[in-house]
Amino acid sequence: MLLVEDNERLATLVLAALEREGETADGVAGMEEALAALATAAYDAVILDLGLADGDGLTLLRDLRRRANPVPVLIISARERLEDRLAGLNAGADDYLAKPFALAELVARLRALLRRPPQLAPTRFEAGNLAIDEVTQEVTVGGDRLDLPRRERGVLRLLLRQTGRLVPRSALENAVFGFDSAVGANALEVYIHRLRRRLAQAGASVLIRTEKGVGYVLDVRPGES
Secondary structure, X not given: OEEEOOOHHHHHHHHHHHHHOOOOOEEEOOHHHHHHHHHHOOOOOEEEEOEEOOEEHHHHHHHHHHOOOOOOEEEEEOOOOHHHHHHHHHOOOOEEEEOOOOHHHHHHHHHHXXXXXXXXXXXXXXXXOEEEEOOOOOEEEOOEEOOOOHHHHXXXXXXXXXXXXXXXXXXXXXHHHOOOOOOOXXXXXXXXXXXXXXHHHOOOOEEEEEEOOOEEEEEEOOOOO
């Protein structure tokens, strides 16, 4: 699971409690790191603080639900008024726990969330005449199969899942090379270049736009649908 909490002491306590319960958890301190983590890994649940240093956790939650990401979300927040709890639940949270809280209650609530039947997640993503099947990993352009090497397919998959949105460079590198791999300075650009060429040759109605120094965006070409 993923913990999004910028209070270092609390994050350490929560991660330790989860580890004692046999749970594997990653911890991040901000929204950008959380988006990168969620883009590169499938988590069983998200524990989300609202008062993050780089933004409001509700913004992250709404973004997840707009993308039809069904991951269960447990909000932990010092905002304890009824209006705050309702705002969190209405934004798509599955549960809301006000700070301060007992770690045992946090663990119990997470277990309750994980016992719920999983929601159906999208299995196919499309942009223009380009599509990828999440089950078979088959990429098609205009209905015709496009064979791509694993790493280029990984880059495309992440971009296609977030069509029209900026995908941070770090998220792409983590998805393609892994969090612990030593990556050359221009390695990602090489794969982007190859992917652009293959898509153009196949007649794909999309383009990969560079946001210099930040990341990449997959857009449908103007006039295409």
